[in-house]
Amino acid sequence: MLRKSQTSGLEKVLNRTPAKVIAVTSGKGGVGKTNIAANVSISLAADGNKVMLLDADLGLANVDVLLGLQPKFNLSHVVSGECDLDSTVIEGPQRLKIVPASSGNFSMLDLPSASQAAIIQAFSTLAEQPDVLVVDTAAGISEGVARFVQAAQQAIVVVCDEPASLTDAYALIKVFSREYGIRRFQIVTNQTRDAWEGRILYTKLRKVADLYLDVVLRHLGNVPMDPWLRRAVQEQRAVVDAYPRSVSGQAFKDIARSLQQIPAAMRASGNIEFFLERLLAAGPVRAGGIA
Numbered sequence: 001m002l003r004k005s006q007t008s009g010l011e012k013v014l015n016r017t018p019a020k021v022i023a024v025t026s027g028k029g030g031v032g033k034t035n036i037a038a039n040v041s042i043s044l045a046a047d048g049n050k051v052m053l054l055d056a057d058l059g060l061a062n063v064d065v066l067l068g069l070q071p072k073f074n075l076s077h078v079v080s081g082e083c084d085l086d087s088t089v090i091e092g093p094q095r096l097k098i099v100p101a102s103s104g105n106f107s108m109l110d111l112p113s114a115s116q117a118a119i120i121q122a123f124s125t126l127a128e129q130p131d132v133l134v135v136d137t138a139a140g141i142s143e144g145v146a147r148f149v150q151a152a153q154q155a156i157v158v159v160c161d162e163p164a165s166l167t168d169a170y171a172l173i174k175v176f177s178r179e180y181g182i183r184r185f186q187i188v189t190n191q192t193r194d195a196w197e198g199r200i201l202y203t204k205l206r207k208v209a210d211l212y213l214d215v216v217l218r219h220l221g222n223v224p225m226d227p228w229l230r231r232a233v234q235e236q237r238a239v240v241d242a243y244p245r246s247v248s249g250q251a252f253k254d255i256a257r258s259l260q261q262i263p264a265a266m267r268a269s270g271n272i273e274f275f276l277e278r279l280l281a282a283g284p285v286r287a288g289g290i291a
């Protein structure tokens, strides 16, 4: 239940344009989630959207490392009352706003409800509300990640051409669809030789999903293996910022364009508070709907 002060915050936000919430996930680790989340966020911002990137890899925060930023505060400081949410926000390229996770064992999902409500309230009173919230999650099939994905409107699953990545992506889609009621997945193929190889990889995943699962997959885009991306990582810069004309830089821009063509969610469910409320309330699907 929300307190009165929270409802007034909520009303204020309901009158704003809804935000799209996009979660980036993968079965196997190290396949490129953080690079995709950061570069797509920057590309969306370059197209004129107000974008916020939430680093939800709550164990090992790394968006800030990837972009060479040094955050002073993170969500754990908001919860402990040391600062407000606006003070945690750091700015990346193209005025991208980044909310850093905390390293250590802080987990938003394990917080007592008063602290969770404080986070929801904090998002409702942000000085500037984003049009798009991109959530970079941790790898693997955990309840925490499932809940982030369940609460978002778009789930991006990153897969690369290795047997373990493909089988782990399939396992994630299976568990998320059967146990969490998530039916739609946007697939990004990464580290491929070219678009053709990306298409083949997607088709492999799609065929087996069509046979055994009740899900809708879509190939959102392909990012080829790109030495410029590695170079940008070493320089702690986003490739779209450092080498915008590289093949991966172009691919991230195309993915951002495809995402913008997906219609915005219904007004209420599109707001960030609702994303957070769903996140904190969600869980495994029980008979008859989401628990």
Ligand SMILES: Nc1ncnc2c1ncn2[C@@H]1O[C@H](COP(=O)(O)OP(=O)(O)OP(=O)(O)O)[C@@H](O)[C@H]1O
Binding pocket: 026, 028, 029, 030, 031, 032, 033, 034, 035, 036, 057, 137, 138, 139, 190, 191, 192, 223, 224, 225, 226, 227, 229, 230, 233, 248
């Ligand atoms: N398209 C690409 N071309 C070249 N190298 C890539 C590409 N995508 C990812 N990589 C390499 O893979 C590394 C891991 O990427 P990233 O950190 O984005 O993965 P992740 O899925 O977020 O990992 P984790 O599961 O640990 O969070 C990068 O540092 C980079 O070296």
Ligand SMILES: [Mg+2]
Binding pocket: 033, 034, 035, 057, 062, 137
């Ligand atoms: Mg990562």
